[in-house]
Amino acid sequence: MKNYFKYLSALALVAIVAMSFSSCGEKKLGDTIFPDVSEELDPNSYTYNFDKWLKENYLDVYNLEFQYRLKDNETNMNYNLEPATLKNSIDLAVLTKYMWFDVYEEVTGSKEFLKMYGPRILMLVGSPAINPRSRTIEVGLAEGGIKVTLLNVNKLGNYVNNPQQLIDVLNDEYFHTMHHEFAHILHQTKSIPTEFRLLSAGHYDGMNWEKKNDQKVRSLGFVTNYASSSLREDFAEVIACYITYSDAQWAAIKDDAARGWATDRDEESDSWIPYYCYYYYPNNNPVDDNGESTLRYLNKNQVETLEDGTLVVKNTYQRGRLRNNKPEQGEDGNWYDLDGNRTDAQGYILDKNGNRIPVYAYAVEDDDNVKGLDILETKIQLCKDWFREEWGIDLEELRNVVQARIQSFDAAKLQELRQQIILPE
Amino acid sequence: MKKIFYFSALILTLSLAACAPSEVDDLFDENPATRLDNAIKSYTELFQADGGRWLMEYFCSASEPGYNYIMTFHKDGTVDIATKNSYVNGGAFYSDKSLWEVVSDYGPVLSFNTYNSAFHVFANPEIELGTSGTSSSTYGKGHEGDYEFVIISAEHDKVKLRGKKTGITIMMTRLSSELAPTDEDYFTNLTSVLSATFSNRVNNYVLTTGSGKRYICNGDGGPINSMFWSFYPEDGSLLDNGEYMNAIFTAKGVRFMEPLSFLSEYDENDVAAQNFEIQPDGTLLCTEDGVTTIKGPALADLFHQKQIGWTLSKNEGEISGDFLTLFNQIVDEAKNTKVNNKPLKYNFQWLQLGYDTGKAKYRLYFRYNSGNNYGSIYLNHEIVDDHTIKFSFDPNAEVAWDTNGGKLYEWLPSLRAMVQLFCTGEYELSATNFMVSNPLLLKSKSNPNNFVYIKFDTANL
Numbered sequence: 001m002k003n004y005f006k007y008l009s010a011l012a013l014v015a016i017v018a019m020s021f022s023s024c025g026e027k028k029l030g031d032t033i034f035p036d037v038s039e040e041l042d043p044n045s046y047t048y049n050f051d052k053w054l055k056e057n058y059l060d061v062y063n064l065e066f067q068y069r070l071k072d073n074e075t076n077m078n079y080n081l082e083p084a085t086l087k088n089s090i091d092l093a094v095l096t097k098y099m100w101f102d103v104y105e106e107v108t109g110s111k112e113f114l115k116m117y118g119p120r121i122l123m124l125v126g127s128p129a130i131n132p133r134s135r136t137i138e139v140g141l142a143e144g145g146i147k148v149t150l151l152n153v154n155k156l157g158n159y160v161n162n163p164q165q166l167i168d169v170l171n172d173e174y175f176h177t178m179h180h181e182f183a184h185i186l187h188q189t190k191s192i193p194t195e196f197r198l199l200s201a202g203h204y205d206g207m208n209w210e211k212k213n214d215q216k217v218r219s220l221g222f223v224t225n226y227a228s229s230s231l232r233e234d235f236a237e238v239i240a241c242y243i244t245y246s247d248a249q250w251a252a253i254k255d256d257a258a259r260g261w262a263t264d265r266d267e268e269s270d271s272w273i274p275y276y277c278y279y280y281y282p283n284n285n286p287v288d289d290n291g292e293s294t295l296r297y298l299n300k301n302q303v304e305t306l307e308d309g310t311l312v313v314k315n316t317y318q319r320g321r322l323r324n325n326k327p328e329q330g331e332d333g334n335w336y337d338l339d340g341n342r343t344d345a346q347g348y349i350l351d352k353n354g355n356r357i358p359v360y361a362y363a364v365e366d367d368d369n370v371k372g373l374d375i376l377e378t379k380i381q382l383c384k385d386w387f388r389e390e391w392g393i394d395l396e397e398l399r400n401v402v403q404a405r406i407q408s409f410d411a412a413k414l415q416e417l418r419q420q421i422i423l424p425e
Numbered sequence: 426m427k428k429i430f431y432f433s434a435l436i437l438t439l440s441l442a443a444c445a446p447s448e449v450d451d452l453f454d455e456n457p458a459t460r461l462d463n464a465i466k467s468y469t470e471l472f473q474a475d476g477g478r479w480l481m482e483y484f485c486s487a488s489e490p491g492y493n494y495i496m497t498f499h500k501d502g503t504v505d506i507a508t509k510n511s512y513v514n515g516g517a518f519y520s521d522k523s524l525w526e527v528v529s530d531y532g533p534v535l536s537f538n539t540y541n542s543a544f545h546v547f548a549n550p551e552i553e554l555g556t557s558g559t560s561s562s563t564y565g566k567g568h569e570g571d572y573e574f575v576i577i578s579a580e581h582d583k584v585k586l587r588g589k590k591t592g593i594t595i596m597m598t599r600l601s602s603e604l605a606p607t608d609e610d611y612f613t614n615l616t617s618v619l620s621a622t623f624s625n626r627v628n629n630y631v632l633t634t635g636s637g638k639r640y641i642c643n644g645d646g647g648p649i650n651s652m653f654w655s656f657y658p659e660d661g662s663l664l665d666n667g668e669y670m671n672a673i674f675t676a677k678g679v680r681f682m683e684p685l686s687f688l689s690e691y692d693e694n695d696v697a698a699q700n701f702e703i704q705p706d707g708t709l710l711c712t713e714d715g716v717t718t719i720k721g722p723a724l725a726d727l728f729h730q731k732q733i734g735w736t737l738s739k740n741e742g743e744i745s746g747d748f749l750t751l752f753n754q755i756v757d758e759a760k761n762t763k764v765n766n767k768p769l770k771y772n773f774q775w776l777q778l779g780y781d782t783g784k785a786k787y788r789l790y791f792r793y794n795s796g797n798n799y800g801s802i803y804l805n806h807e808i809v810d811d812h813t814i815k816f817s818f819d820p821n822a823e824v825a826w827d828t829n830g831g832k833l834y835e836w837l838p839s840l841r842a843m844v845q846l847f848c849t850g851e852y853e854l855s856a857t858n859f860m861v862s863n864p865l866l867l868k869s870k871s872n873p874n875n876f877v878y879i880k881f882d883t884a885n886l
Contacts (some may be wrong), residue, residue, distance in 0.1 A: 044500065044501055046501040067537075069524060069539060071538065080567055082572070083545060084540055089539070115639075127549055127551060128551070136469050285749045
């Protein structure tokens with residue numbers, strides 16, 4: 001009896017569970033909570049032609065959303081920002097394609113590289129992002145290999161009627177930024193070469209980079225002061241500058257990097273201070289009447305090199321000690337200063353050949369124990385190697401294509417690019 | 426065995442309970458995403474409807490007055506934004522076109538997401554107010570204004586928004602073409618209404634609550650028509666009891682950025698008023714309680730304010746009785762009275778009641794001929810009540826007149842008679858507009874036929 005009751009109870013339990021399952025399984029799932037959002041563009045929209053162009057040239061080809069309508073929840077809400085103008089957004093859309101996406105396509109032979117590694121979102125912001133405390137300005141951001149934000153787009157409006165100025169500004173600020181931010185995306189995928197990491201170790205300063213002089217940091221092997229802020233910015237800056245800077249700009253950078261630099265200001269100053277690569281002594285007198293040094297600094301453009309290699313201060317000559325600022329005429333008809341030196345009628349001392357004596361200039365000694373030029377060139381070479389080995393891309397060829405497009409850019413080209421997108425009047 | 430039985434019973438009960446049909450009905454017919462999508466469509470249509478023209482009462486921060494914007498929402502996704510404020514186009518009327526959308530964010534959000542030079546100046550971080558290099562500098566922040574607004578509530582003709590960053594409540598009302606055929610008309614009319622409602626010559630306005638408590642209203646750091654207000658109880662002081670609130674002036678009246686909560690803190694019977702509409706007599710009436718008012722000062726107090734000179738009107742119907750007779754005689758005597766056997770030939774121009782800051786005395790002030798031919802007779806007055814004054818003059822006082830005043834007082838009997846007329850009995854002051862109260866009617870209580878309208882400064886010269 002006991003067993004019978006036990007079996008009966010077990011049977012009842014199985015029956016109950018079975019009934020439970022059968023009664024609970026009938027409810028159907030409802031419709032998706034995500035409503036169908038048509039991907040069709042509205043032909044009645046004022047921006048239809050622009051949106052269609054963006055879809056065909058960015059979204060369909062590179063899976064990239066070109067966000068020209070600002071959504072502030074997609075920005076850093078700590079900043080106060082303004083949206084980009086529609087007109088500048090159109091200019092930047094066609095120029096970004098021409099100066100960035102098409103360049104990679106030309107160099108790699110397909111759209112696949114940027115489709116694979118390019119950002120998924122390119123967002124435009126009209127104003128710069130300004131840190132009110134430090135007054136530093138950000139004009140570009142890259143976030144996790146997904147999104148590149150280009151700021152200060154409304155500034156483009158100042159240059160729309162001057163294509164050469166426009167392309168220079170675009171190159172310096174926007175395409176430089178794009179290549180810089182894209183370099184971040186790439187090194188977040190394949191890491192920065194170890195050798196590069198070691199080249200400037202110990203010289204990075206994330207806190208005070210904005211106060212540093214570009215020329216001074218070049219002598220330490222950094223291409224810009226921003227590059228001196230951290231390893232990752234250094235890497236991105238070398239690539240971006242290599243691609244976007246002209247030969248003349250690079251010659252100047254390398255010249256800076258090979259020099260010694262000094263300043264007569266307090267190096268611990270809270271603000272940006274000028275540095276100089278030459279010095280001189282007024283009237284070639286190293287000390288004044290009190291025995292104090294008279295040393296003064298000069299910029300590059302204030303000095304010239306004579307045929308024999310002597311450095312002199314431009315258009316500056318040694319002057320005699322004069323009474324009433326005038327030389328005295330001797331019985332021989334020549335002019336003399338109070339010390340008996342022969343001068344010309346203006347009081348400048350003449351050498352034995354009758355020529356004015358220049359004021360000599362001297363190069364500041366490069367005593368920072370860092371071979372800036374060598375380091376900079378090594379960094380460039382490492383970036384080239386990294387591009388070739390990791391990505392199969394010839395960085396030099398990329399640079400050549402970019403530079404050729406910059407050189408040939410003119411009003412006709414700008415107009416041709418703009419003609420791709422015509423909005424209603 | 427008992428345990429198995431109880432266990433079986435428990436399972437049975439729970440299973441049946443779990444499998445019972447749900448008794449809870451869905452609160453909404455549609456899922457949240459569909460409802461949000463529908464709300465976006467609905468709000469988009471609302472903004473576009475009936476011409477799509479709206480007035481936005483925009484506040485960028487608590488430290489600035491509000492600014493009027495007229496926005497016309499088009500179905501092609503563009504919006505025309507018009508304004509007239511000191512930060513755009515040098516203060517002249519300006520309109521620009523850009524894009525707008527209702528987007529999903531924290532609920533439906535009205536977004537002006539491409540740059541509009543009439544509007545986004547308040548979001549531009551490069552604008553530096555204050556002094557560069559000091560804590561007052563706003564570089565990097567600018568005005569800190571919003572361009573995205575959460576839609577809090579919407580009716581056909583009224584939408585309540587909240588600035589996404591600032592949290593400031595922004596009101597939008599549908600604007601009919603009857604009120605202003607063009608956007609520029611609205612701002613032209615607004616300027617006229619503003620100058621008819623406020624004057625920077627009037628020092629104080631008075632807010633009176635339903636319970637009768639009175640507050641003095643001033644412009645904070647500027648004239649009150651700059652729309653940054655300060656308040657203090659009539660029996661208090663700005664220093665000890667000052668309350669501050671920014672406001673916007675629209676064609677209908679004044680809306681403060683937030684309710685004046687200090688009113689209910691002083692007296693729990695009073696409401697925290699926020700909206701005031703212009704009444705036919707020019708005063709402002711609170712729409713929240715229908716009782717609280719903002720008016721100009723009592724007429725006698727206004728007359729007494731030192732920065733206003735009151736010029737006697739010479740227009741027909743605006744000067745009467747002995748005032749008219751004597752004024753005409755003064756003009757005649759100034760021309761024909763002989764001094765040293767020669768007619769004066771003075772071209773007498775006007776009479777004014779006002780205050781001489783140099784002598785620190787109230788006066789009857791006049792001008793004749795051109796150039797610097799002004800004269801003063803120091804005619805004092807006392808305030809009898811809110812709308813009654815009484816003049817007095819002592820010809821034997823140490824300073825009874827200045828040089829020109831003394832000469833003409835001696836030479837022109839009609840000028841002496843005019844002084845005497847002022848000093849005869851009391852005068853009642855009245856007005857049709859109780860905000861600016863310009864002109865005032867000055868009428869003799871003893872002879873109502875003797876009256877003259879007096880106007881701010883040189884209004885009728």
